[in-house]
Amino acid sequence: MDSEIRKIALENKDKADFYKAQAFFLEKNWDSTLVYSMKYLAHAGHQELADYCHYFRAFSFKNKKLLQQARKEFLQISKNFRFYYKVRLYLGEIALEESNSELAIHYFKEIENLPETGNYDFKRGVVYHNLGVCYLHQKKYDQADAYFSKGAEVMQAEKDTISLIGSYMNIANLYYEQYKDNIAIPYFEKAYSLSKKIKNVELKQNAALNMAVVAENNKKFPLALTYRKEYESWRDSLNDQNKVWAIAELEKKFTVKQKEKEIGILEAENKLKIAERNGFFYSSLLLLVLFGTGIYFYRQKIKSNRIILSQKNKLDELNAAKDQLFSIVSHDLRSSVNALKTSNSKLAESLECKNFEALDKQLQSNSAIAHSSYNLLDNLLHWALLQTKQLYFHKESVHLFSVVQQMEFNYKPLMQEKNISFENSVPKALFAYADLSSLKIILRNLIDNAIKFSRENGKITIHGSSSEDFCTLTVEDSGQGMSKEIVSQLLDESALVSKKENPEKSGTGLGMQLCLSMAQKNEGKLLIESEENKGTKISIQLLKANKNE
Amino acid sequence: MSKVSVLIIEDTPAESEALVKVLTQNNYAIAGVATTFSEALALFYKNTVDIVIIDVFLNGIPEGITFAETINITPDISRPFVFLTSSNDRQIFERAKLTKPFSFLLKPFNELEILYAIEMAVEKFYEQSNVFLSDDLDTVLSTDSLFIKKKNSLKKVLIDDIVYIEVEERYCNIITEHEKFVIMISLTKISELLEKNKFVKTHRNYIVNANKIEEIVLHDNLVILKGNHKVTLSEKHKDFIKKLNILK
Structure with missing residues (x-):
């Protein structure tokens, strides 16, 4: 049967639980068998395998002397099971063990009735023997006798010595109980002699004991004594064996303890290792974070350094521009004051000579020089205020026409001198939202430039126009105009033009810079359109005033 | 129709003289020229004053603003005023700005600018903007009089x-x-x-x-x-x- 189970297991290797159950079954590890067969049963649908499992379980229970459970499991096995006869056999054995001899007989009879020729994996002798035992229990000595002898025959034929000894002893007991000592004693002796050939101590002991009892009963005390002694010796050996077992058990326990200790040590080591590993992990993490922050700050530092460097460069540039401006401005001032000085001495001269015609001209030129110097200084002041953010700035609704008118008023004498005609064609309904003072500065500069670059009998017009959000003032002159390069230079914030192509007239560009900055501050724009020898148009775009304000 | 009378508070004689000249040329009456805060107050209460022109700095201290603040506190005597200043000093301006309605004129200024500033001050003070500059309006109404623009000047008519x-x-x-x-x-x-x-x-x-x-x-x-x-x-x-x- 074992080979059959192995075969089936190999066929069903993929069913892990079943495979394990059978493996443990064959190893006679009953508990594990129970566990895995249960697992398999919990979800198995295969009838044959399920039968096997029930069989494993029943067999395991039987071996663990849990007869009730075993019987239950056996009864669950279907009749189609290959080894169904074995099931009946074991059920019989269970019944026998439970002293239900009638049921046992019923089962055993079934087995007995199986045809002799079939390939059955069981010992027929044992069955006969068991039947005998059953009848013995029922005190049906005749039947018992018949079965015992039948069994003994079979066993003899199969050379199953151990069973045979048991059988003989049972037969002997059978006769002995019927007080047929003559028949019983030879059986006892047979059993005793057979027992000498085998190693089963228990059987030897029983055989010896039986002989001793028989001898005693026959009043053959010396013989009984020897049997007794033999019995004792066997029992002692059995005890020794038990002691050896106990020692082995102890050793086993000891080794188990040893192992447990080792396991404990290993566990502790493991814990230590884990702790070490964790420590290493955390410290490396910390290092990584530190490294990351280090890199971050380093990069931050590099970045700020770069910014500082660029700022420094820009500052240097600005400083250089300022220095340049400073020198140009001081040079301009010096020359104009110098001109005033010489002009004044001339004035005094002509006054002495009473040359009144020249006097008037000289006075006019003096005032022109003073005017331009004043404008330069005024621009310088406002530029400084703007740069240091000290300029007062207050936006309000501004009437463009009157502002233009007011600014024009200052330049009337200058324009008359050059015979320039001026036209203020700003619509009267135009209101800008701007800071009045800065708008005045812008206009002053633009008009001043327009006059400066206009020829005699030129024309200056100021137009006004408006779109949805903006209004635009355009100062147009018919003067000498500028090349595109100069225009772009003028509009470049960082470059202060210091071209002295026309030393008398072209300035520092400071005025233009001021206009640009002021326009920007007013959220406006400054646009230049110019053509050489035709004239210049400069437009200021400003926010339109909200009429509701 | 009478002249609008202007009180000038200015400590520099050259400038006040120029102002007086410009204003009289343009048919304004001068209610007086004060050089200090107390003098200004005295003149202000003594004469009928329609407009005050105030220099922010009197003898180096911003007494002009103090004056504006003083007349601003009492609504009945409050008058339109124009600040004159030669510096663009920011802090002082922040203070001056609080004396609403606020109008100011940067020195140096020309004739048109001062006249424009006076008109603006009147408009702002009586909250009737864009009157004198527009083509179809020329009169601002105050509680007791009308201010009418005639050419470059303002005239006053008592409602009574x-x-x-x-x-x-x-x-x-x-x-x-x-x-x-x-x-x-x-x-x-x-x-x-x-x-x-x-x-x-x-x-x-x-x-x-x-x-x-x-x-x-x-x-x-x-x-x-x-x-x-x-x-x-x-x-x-x-x-x-x-x-x-x-x-x-």
Whole structure:
């Protein structure tokens, strides 16, 4: 049967639980068998395998002397099971063990009735023997006798010595109980002699004991004594064996303890290792974070350094521009004051000579020089205020026409001198939202430039126009105009033009810079359109005033 | 129609002289020139002052602002004013800015600029913007007078002096006991005048100063006013007589 189970297991290797159950079954590890067969049963649908499992379980229970459970499991096995006869056999054995001899007989009879020729994996002798035992229990000595002898025959034929000894002893007991000592004693002796050939101590002991009892009963005390002694010796050996077992058990326990200790040590080591590993992990993490922050700050530092460097460069540039401006401005001032000085001495001269015609001209030129110097200084002041953010700035609704008118008023004498005609064609309904003072500065500069670059009998017009959000003032002159390069230079914030192509007239560009900055501050724009020898148009775009304000 | 009187608070004689010259040339009356805060206050209370021109710095301290603050506290005596300043000092300006309505003029300035600044101050003070600059308006209304722009200057008419007003579309003829002149004023302001109970409407085109009524001739539909001015009384507007009775 074992080979059959192995075969089936190999066929069903993929069913892990079943495979394990059978493996443990064959190893006679009953508990594990129970566990895995249960697992398999919990979800198995295969009838044959399920039968096997029930069989494993029943067999395991039987071996663990849990007869009730075993019987239950056996009864669950279907009749189609290959080894169904074995099931009946074991059920019989269970019944026998439970002293239900009638049921046992019923089962055993079934087995007995199986045809002799079939390939059955069981010992027929044992069955006969068991039947005998059953009848013995029922005190049906005749039947018992018949079965015992039948069994003994079979066993003899199969050379199953151990069973045979048991059988003989049972037969002997059978006769002995019927007080047929003559028949019983030879059986006892047979059993005793057979027992000498085998190693089963228990059987030897029983055989010896039986002989001793028989001898005693026959009043053959010396013989009984020897049997007794033999019995004792066997029992002692059995005890020794038990002691050896106990020692082995102890050793086993000891080794188990040893192992447990080792396991404990290993566990502790493991814990230590884990702790070490964790420590290493955390410290490396910390290092990584530190490294990351280090890199971050380093990069931050590099970045700020770069910014500082660029700022420094820009500052240097600005400083250089300022220095340049400073020198140009001081040079301009010096020359104009110098001109005033010489002009004044001339004035005094002509006054002495009473040359009144020249006097008037000289006075006019003096005032022109003073005017331009004043404008330069005024621009310088406002530029400084703007740069240091000290300029007062207050936006309000501004009437463009009157502002233009007011600014024009200052330049009337200058324009008359050059015979320039001026036209203020700003619509009267135009209101800008701007800071009045800065708008005045812008206009002053633009008009001043327009006059400066206009020829005699030129024309200056100021137009006004408006779109949805903006209004635009355009100062147009018919003067000498500028090349595109100069225009772009003028509009470049960082470059202060210091071209002295026309030393008398072209300035520092400071005025233009001021206009640009002021326009920007007013959220406006400054646009230049110019053509050489035709004239210049400069437009200021400003926010339109909200009429509701 | 009388001149607008201006109080000048300025410590630099050269500048105040220039101012006086410009203002008198443009038909303004000078109520006085003060050089200190206390002097200014004295002059302000002594004379009739319509507009004050204030230099922010008097003898190096921003007393001008103090003066503006002082007259601003009491609403009845408060007047329009213009700050004059030569520096663009920011902090001082932040303080000056608090004296609303705030208008200022940066030194140096030309004739047009000061005149414009005065007009702006009046407009801002009486909260009637874009009057003097527009083509179809020229009069700002204050509690007791009208400020009328004539050429470059402002003129003042006391409301109590007005006998009646003749409304003609965009224009109004103002008739006082001795003068007659045309102003341009918005209709809303005319109705404001009416609301003050001093004036009554006797006709679609006539608004009459109730205090100047001498006689009402009902059968001729005429109202006779001081200075022997006669104004038509229309049926529709006869109701005002009842009001007069109540007043009497």
